[in-house]
Amino acid sequence: MIGNATIRMIIRRLLLSVPLLFVVSVLTFGLVALTPGNPALEILGGSATPAEVTALDQQLGLNQPLVVQYWQWLVRAVHGNLGVSLYSSQTVTGDINSRIGVTLTIVIGAVLVSTVLGVALGIVSAVRGGWLGRLTDVVSLVGFAVPNFWLGLILVTIFSVKLGLVPATGFVPFSTSPNDWLDSIILPVITLAAVGVTGVAKQTRDSLRDVLGQPFIVALRAEGVPERTILLRHALKNAALPVVTMMGLFFVGMLGGAVIVEQVFGLPGVGSLAVSATSTHDLPVVQGVVLYFTIIVIAVNLILDVTYGLLNPRGRVS
């Protein structure tokens, strides 16, 4: 199914993502220019002598003009070198690479859970309507109102503190023990998926209702095609298109949500790395995380575009 047109589309999207990467990296660097205070001074502490500060500035390249700093960073970044953390003295890529797996695990888990549950709920409430439709509205309003960090803490209270079913915090790698791994990610995934489920359900219901009102559905009924076949083989395929479009936004939302959820559950992911780097003024790490997230967002949108193209014979209309 992947023809020339799809490959051309992928290449075009990749080219279009270069400006996004550029803008994000420049913005990140531009903000650094506004930094009040001196990173070297902060690292060394208040008792450092000016000579020590200058020496560290020199070592970190912080005394150079910003454009030069950006250019140097860019050249190194293209070679996969994002610098060294000002604190852990580990390479930024090493730091992020060792943690990205955790973040992707819970985000992908949440995407899967919210897609499966959301689509199922959306179908049921579109077809049955009535109280189930209203329930979807109420649940999505509550999902909207409850902040994910609070939801996570409520789940911890119930399932860890009260029932003792799963550990409250921490992460166990899959290779160590698949069972413990599942226990350690189940609450984070549910927390992260909560809002996504209602969002996907609402989107699925609305677009399915829209599709079910279209003339080709009447034509299928006139052909005697059973309702179940119309729903599952025709309507759903058409309704999937707007849902796929929205998945990009849902994914971006869940990626952002992971930053907070990792903190709630004490998971060693990129999000918690970014938070600690933020509070310690560790700019190379923050820049690295932004770059990684940007690349992930671009990759996900690319996957969604290809999926959209496969589902929609008319090609992407945007």
Place this chain on the structure above:
Amino acid sequence: MTTFTADTEPTTGPASTSAGARPVLRALIRRPLTAISLAFLLLVIIAVIAAPLIAPDQPLTTNFDNVLQGPSLHHLLGTDELGRDILTRLLYGGRVTLVVTAEACAVAIFCGTTAGLVAGIRAGWTDAVIGRTADVLMAMPAIIILLVVLAVFHENLYAAMLAFGLILSAGPYRVVRAATITVRHELYIDAARVAGLPGRSIMLRHLLPRVTGPVIIQAALVSAVALVTGTGLAFLGLGTQPPNPSWGSMVAEAASAIDQQQWFLVPTGGIIALTVLALGLIGDGVRDAIADSWAADGAQQPAGPVRRRARAALSAQDRQPEQPDPAALLSVRSVTVDVVGKGSPVTVVDSVSFDIKPGEAFGLVGESGCGKTMTARALMGLLPAGARVAGGRIVFDGTELTGLAPAEMARMRGKRIAMISQEPLVSLDPTWRVGNLIAESARRHEELGRRQARARVLELLELVGIANPARTARLYPHELSGGMAQRAALARALTGRPQLLIADEPTTALDATVQAEVLDLLRQIQKTEQMSILLVTHDWGVVADLCTRAMVMYAGQVVEQAEIGAVFATPLHPYTAGLLDANPVLAEPRTRLNAIPGSVPLPGTWPTGCRFSPRCSYVTDECRGQPVALAQFGGDRSARCLHSDEVVVSRS
């Protein structure tokens, strides 16, 4: 955090409404949920402002003898891990929390509205640049951008929320831009009449009432999202530093004490959730109120009495159920279709009777709104939601269709009665290949295997005159021309070798040359397949081309029925005559086309007497007095007119 970006999507719908502010406000207060939410929000804001006056304690006073207590008379919401009063700390903590929320909201609304106005007025590349920027803002998880800001401006929540306001401005931007473009187009049209282009102030005066509602919705949504994000950042320890309270950092404090005292979580997170909920409900309330006032402006429902009179107009004679004709393939007797809306049911098809013989092509003619399509859909058991057959009988090949179980009716459809519709392109599933669509029907109706079905598809595509069946079968509907799509739809309809084909305006959407080809095809297939056709159309040329008999409908009623030759030679009803005269194909050369004055009255507003009387040139008082019955004129002719003689005389 921005997990709810989906809901910050602009509600462009209401943006195009011109609802005034006052009815919206009234509608708003009438909604209990919205009123409660507004009251709650006001209460929270006032309480937080008045914290020094009403707080029972000091926010930083510790008491180590009294840590992590549940609610009590002394401490209404309990105490925290340092024995401080939670209610007091929530009141004081709400100050920084609500201020940064308001800050983000103000920045988002100000920047979004300004950018939307500029983009909407200037258009061109300004619009494109702003649009692209908004897209980039939405592409990244907002929190990661805020972390960068916080890495630079240490622990400065104000800076972070300023940045967040900028990110959120994408929502109001889209709403305002859409409204501005609409207003600009309207004003240019007005301005063209009186000359001179609209000034800025006129522009704003028109724009203001239109964008106020949607911008309020956006403000509520943006505030809700900002509140969740702001408290989230504080929860992460990136905002207010201890011992100073804020809602978010208090949740973090509650989290660290989760093993000892779970109550602490309830008021701290609860106040955030309730405030966000109130904001969300206010947004929903404003949206619904605008939608309602818009609906109230636009829809002037016909008054009750008119509707009732129309229903009373059914003549007693039409109500008599005649016996179906056993020789006919399809026998329809006194079928009435009602549409049930908000009020009492409205009749759209009124006691219609006709027969279609085996192998006959029967025309059903009338302007749109006369009930033709409703009649056809009633035969298929495919009336739209809200419409139902309220009386009469439909007998098809000895089977009573009215009252047939849905599953049994579904088995009739496609196999024994098939349908092709007016818009061939939208009647085919856009995500399926044409061949697969036809094969799906072939496999069901003719119980074919996969390979046999494929052979049958090619055979059918060839039958409907498609030059390259194998290639066409692999195409998607959007790759077909209108004529090709109608041929494909016909091929699908023929899969069950149906006895009756209902063709609803099958050629209306097609080019003239293609029309003729499709009609030829229909006639040819009707002969070879020994199929009956019910042709629904407003075009006498199409009827003349294909049908042997025709029936004319007006305002839900049959007004004339006859052999095709007789209709053309001597129409007995003025409406039939008028339709014939209005047809360019049939008109005498070099004569003026005569359109019938007026238009078809809406269902529910039908006149008491002859329904055509307001548009009729033969009208007398007698016509207006009481319903006119369908009169027999010998043989197979009938007409619903008191002046048929005059119609005949005046045309000869």
